[in-house]
Amino acid sequence: xxxxxxxxxxxxxxxxxxxxxxxxxxxxxxxxxxxxxxxxxxxxxxxxxxxxxxxxxxxxxxxxxxxxxxxxxxxxxxxxxxxxxxxxxxxxxxxxxxxxxxxxxxxxxxxxxxxxxxxxxxxxxxxxxxxxxxxxxxxxxxxxxxxxxxxxxxxxxxxxxxxxxxxxxxxxxxxxxxxxxxxxxxxxxxxxxxxxxxxxxxxxxxxxxxxxxxxxxxxxxxxxxxxxxxxxxxxxxxxxxxxxxxxxxxxxxxxxxxxxxxxxxxxxxxxxxxxxxxxxxxxxxxxxxxxxxxxxxxxxxxxxxxxxxxxxxxxxxxxxxxxxxxxxxxxxxxxxxxxxxxxxxxxxxxxxxxxxxxxxxxxxxxxxxxxxxxxxxxxxxxxxxxxxxxxxxxxxxxxxxxxxxxxxxxxxxxxxxxxxxxxxxxxxxxxxxxxxxxxxxxxxxxxxxxxxxxxxxxxxxxxxxxxxxxxxxxxxxxxxxxxxxxxxxxxxxxxxxxxxxxxxxxxxxxxxxxxxxxxxxxxxxxxxxxxxxxxxxxxxxxxxxxxxxxxxxxxxxxxxxxxxxxxxxxxxxxxxxx
Amino acid sequence: xxxxxxxxxxxxxxxxxxxxxxxxxxxxxxxxxxxxxxxxxxxxxxxxxxxxxxxxxxxxxxxxxxxxxxxxxxxxxxxxxxxxxxxxxxxxxxxxxxxxxxxxxxxxxxxxxxxxxxxxxxxxxxxxxxxxxxxxxxxxxxxxxxxxxxxxxxxxxxxxxxxxxxxxxxxxxxxxxxxxxxxxxxxxxxxxxxxxxxxxxxxxxxxxx
Numbered sequence: 001x002x003x004x005x006x007x008x009x010x011x012x013x014x015x016x017x018x019x020x021x022x023x024x025x026x027x028x029x030x031x032x033x034x035x036x037x038x039x040x041x042x043x044x045x046x047x048x049x050x051x052x053x054x055x056x057x058x059x060x061x062x063x064x065x066x067x068x069x070x071x072x073x074x075x076x077x078x079x080x081x082x083x084x085x086x087x088x089x090x091x092x093x094x095x096x097x098x099x100x101x102x103x104x105x106x107x108x109x110x111x112x113x114x115x116x117x118x119x120x121x122x123x124x125x126x127x128x129x130x131x132x133x134x135x136x137x138x139x140x141x142x143x144x145x146x147x148x149x150x151x152x153x154x155x156x157x158x159x160x161x162x163x164x165x166x167x168x169x170x171x172x173x174x175x176x177x178x179x180x181x182x183x184x185x186x187x188x189x190x191x192x193x194x195x196x197x198x199x200x201x202x203x204x205x206x207x208x209x210x211x212x213x214x215x216x217x218x219x220x221x222x223x224x225x226x227x228x229x230x231x232x233x234x235x236x237x238x239x240x241x242x243x244x245x246x247x248x249x250x251x252x253x254x255x256x257x258x259x260x261x262x263x264x265x266x267x268x269x270x271x272x273x274x275x276x277x278x279x280x281x282x283x284x285x286x287x288x289x290x291x292x293x294x295x296x297x298x299x300x301x302x303x304x305x306x307x308x309x310x311x312x313x314x315x316x317x318x319x320x321x322x323x324x325x326x327x328x329x330x331x332x333x334x335x336x337x338x339x340x341x342x343x344x345x346x347x348x349x350x351x352x353x354x355x356x357x358x359x360x361x362x363x364x365x366x367x368x369x370x371x372x373x374x375x376x377x378x379x380x381x382x383x384x385x386x387x388x389x390x391x392x393x394x395x396x397x398x399x400x401x402x403x404x405x406x407x408x409x410x411x412x413x414x415x416x417x418x419x420x421x422x423x424x425x426x427x428x429x430x431x432x433x434x435x436x437x438x439x440x441x442x443x444x445x446x447x448x449x450x451x452x453x454x455x456x457x458x459x460x461x462x463x464x465x466x467x468x469x470x471x472x473x474x475x476x477x478x479x480x481x482x483x484x485x486x487x488x489x490x491x492x493x494x495x496x497x498x499x500x501x502x503x504x505x506x507x508x509x510x511x512x513x514x515x516x517x518x519x520x521x522x523x524x525x526x527x528x529x530x531x532x533x534x535x536x537x538x539x540x541x542x543x544x545x546x547x548x549x550x551x552x553x554x555x556x557x558x559x560x561x562x563x564x565x566x567x568x569x570x571x572x573x574x575x576x577x578x
Numbered sequence: 579x580x581x582x583x584x585x586x587x588x589x590x591x592x593x594x595x596x597x598x599x600x601x602x603x604x605x606x607x608x609x610x611x612x613x614x615x616x617x618x619x620x621x622x623x624x625x626x627x628x629x630x631x632x633x634x635x636x637x638x639x640x641x642x643x644x645x646x647x648x649x650x651x652x653x654x655x656x657x658x659x660x661x662x663x664x665x666x667x668x669x670x671x672x673x674x675x676x677x678x679x680x681x682x683x684x685x686x687x688x689x690x691x692x693x694x695x696x697x698x699x700x701x702x703x704x705x706x707x708x709x710x711x712x713x714x715x716x717x718x719x720x721x722x723x724x725x726x727x728x729x730x731x732x733x734x735x736x737x738x739x740x741x742x743x744x745x746x747x748x749x750x751x752x753x754x755x756x757x758x759x760x761x762x763x764x765x766x767x768x769x770x771x772x773x774x775x776x777x778x779x780x781x782x783x784x785x786x787x
Contacts, residue, residue: 293669401663405659405662460662
């Protein structure tokens with residue numbers, strides 16, 4: 001064996017490797033590099049908490065300081081994954097409390113977190129700094145009190161869009177006055193009660209605070225009091241942005257915002273009283289990120305606001321912006337990289353706003369850096385999509401939701417195959433795509449042929465036959481996550497492409513036509529997959545093998561079948577005793 | 579595969595007179611049936627197949643777009659397909675007031691959620707619960723109390739709820755609006771177990787009408 005660098009040198013070299021991908025590559029070079037790398041890896045990302053066990057992680061990486069775990073499949077956000085499905089963080093916390101005393105950071109997404117877990121976190125890691133809980137659930141403000149009380153060096157507490165049970169509003173008082181390390185606090189998901197004085201005190205003794213996102217409970221009139229202690233903020237989320245219209249409140253608010261010279265991002269804006277919007281005009285020109293997705297404001301107030309934000313890179317907004325507002329956006333915000341337009345009232349029979357394909361086309365024309373789009377609308381045409389594709393070949397994430405399932409091109413009444421086909425053909429760097437509207441197998445042929453960098457694909461109410469699924473599984477080389485609902489995809493494509501599933505993180509299929517028999521077969525052929533059937537009707541083996549399963553979740557794993565499943569989830573695995 | 583689609587569009591659509599075209603992920607969780615059933619009653623196969631396809635109903639073809647609005651709190655025109663459009667529940671609250679509470683039925687494996695703001699009376703809520711938890715729960719008005727019964731096995735369920743104070747109460751005691759405000763979650767409890775709850779006309783100070 002040729003001489004190799006001494007371990008110290010390699011360790012030092014590896015410390016420059018930022019991404020997990022790079023570290024993973026390096027660990028494949030040879031055994032000694034694997035060994036050196038694993039002993040000095042500080043940060044682990046686990047995209048599916050069931051793909052590996054805590055014990056395996058700890059055994060391989062003994063020096064970890066930061067762990068990121070994701071639990072439930074993405075469709076859980078839309079109530080497609082029943083309560084009790086799983087994704088419990090507790091076994092991870094218990095294992096890490098024993099083996100990672102120096103752990104500093106825990107980031108979780110879509111996991112179930114109990115108060116006991118939070119308490120354990122707060123007492124097990126002396127140097128604990130960062131807790132991020134995105135779309136999590138299962139805990140209460142009591143758990144948060146433990147974190148506040150015990151984590152002496154807490155830098156970041158981000159509750160994302162979690163569901164937290166509010167047992168008491170005084171959990172904030174558990175932060176000792178001596179805790180001055182807070183840099184980021186996001187409590188925007190919390191409920192209607194909060195102790196304002198505790199909040200104020202906390203902010204006052206947090207001179208390093210850069211990000212503060214308040215809950216709706218914090219009234220507008222109190223914002224100046226908070227902001228005067230936190231004029232160094234870079235990201236700020238308001239509470240409810242309305243109050244009785246009074247000039248003294250307005251001028252205090254305006255002054256407070258003016259004092260925040262470093263402010264780059266704003267969010268919150270529940271319940272907006274339009275008269276108070278001009279209070280933020282002083283900061284608009286500096287803003288790079290603006291989240292108005294809860295703000296029920298319309299033109300002209302909305303347009304006036306946005307037209308002042310020339311440096312905007314990211315805008316989240318409701319469809320009240322309408323096509324006209326998007327045209328104005330396209331004209332004033334040339335640095336725009338990300339646009340999300342959410343529906344204000346998707347269940348109305350008639351559109352309540354004039355937001356059509358034209359708005360998106362305008363932005364694609366006017367904003368050369370646009371690369372991330374999430375757009376809910378009620379009508380679309382192939383021509384518009386072709387134009388968007390031609391304008392923005394730099395698109396990376398494109399999620400379009402035409403609200404009516406299977407809606408065709410409203411002008412030609414054709415499927416939207418050609419439009420999405422243009423997107424995947426032109427946008428060669430496309431990594432994420434969500435489809436909607438009327439789509440035949442043809443669109444999947446385009447996707448399989450062109451979308452070579454596509455990593456995540458979401459499909460609903462689309463396709464005609466198994467060929468559709470086959471095109472995707474056989475063509476999309478970079479595919480990691482595939483989620484499908486209400487499509488006529490069955491056994492053939494899945495079985496023909498079984499091996500593909502081991503190269504992906506996960507596959508979700510609900511309300512499709514995959515039979516129980518095919519699931520069993522897949523599980524037999526590919527022991528490194530967990531094939532989980534979610535079915536409320538009772539054990540699937542009580543029905544004929546040809547019956548379709550209701551929901552299917554398949555993921556690769558080195559941890560074997562899990563044993564924390566509720567009564568309506570069955571793992572089809574020869575070893576699983578269920 | 580087009581026959582699959584035809585099947586699903588021909589499917590049972592649970593329109594009821596109140597315009598509550600309420601589709602939820604699955605229609606069945608027969609109450610009273612234990613979760614980990616190893617040997618047990620076989621489900622009627624044809625029903626099962628039909629319903630599991632039917633649960634993927636979408637409303638395009640034969641669903642009429644004639645809205646039936648019957649004095650609901652929120653006009654609901656289209657059939658609400660579960661999880662569509664893909665908007666998180668925290669965002670659904672934007673325009674209309676929305677109050678989702680979890681509903682559990684003793685013996686059924688799934689929890690459901692209902693939006694209390696969609697109804698303006700107890701009867702409408704019970705109707706919705708009846709729909710949610712299968713065709714075999716029927717409302718019985720028994721001695722002027724509203725109960726739900728599983729007709730297949732005669733098991734009676736009493737709707738109960740947990741209020742803001744954490745107490746479990748019988749549904750129906752307080753004025754509707756107060757109920758909506760204070761209800762945290764609902765549980766359809768088997769009658770036999772609902773004995774310890776606050777009596778029908780409670781003397782609690784919190785329930786002053």
